Amino acid sequence: MRPTGGWKSVRDVEIAVAVAVAEYIDWFNHRRLHGEIGHVPPTELEAAHWKSQSLEHYCETPVLIEAGTK
Template sequence: MHCILLLTKPPYETARSGRRPSHNALAETINGLYKAEVIWRQRSWPSVSAVEMATLRWVDWFNHHRLFGPIGHIPPAEAEANYYAAINNLDMVA
């Protein structure tokens, strides 16, 4: 029942909430990547826990091991750590 409700909801919130379809573009792109790289590669899944474990492994890879070109061919988690380290260094200088 819960899955059916999710599929029938509109793809974006109303303009009154401040959300537009473009706000969902990144989320939809990530969901598409996840489905293509994890879910659809295996014909069937033995259990929900198998899907959960595969999801956790993919999210870990996506954030901590994937080399992302636009940020210098480093993992996103490393770029985030570098960003906060730079901010802390600026705070110390000031």
């Protein structure tokens, strides 16, 4: 998060912080190897979990066509 020539305004700092936070969240969720879950990124584990699930275990909840309308 080092400026390349200095920040001109508070807005520049806010943007730099937002970019740094977004990059950290991306790393944390997609590239970080987590030791407690077999040294795989959390998103890979979640994808494998949902791929292994069968839809027969889920009950269908009927949704009324009018739901959410007035």
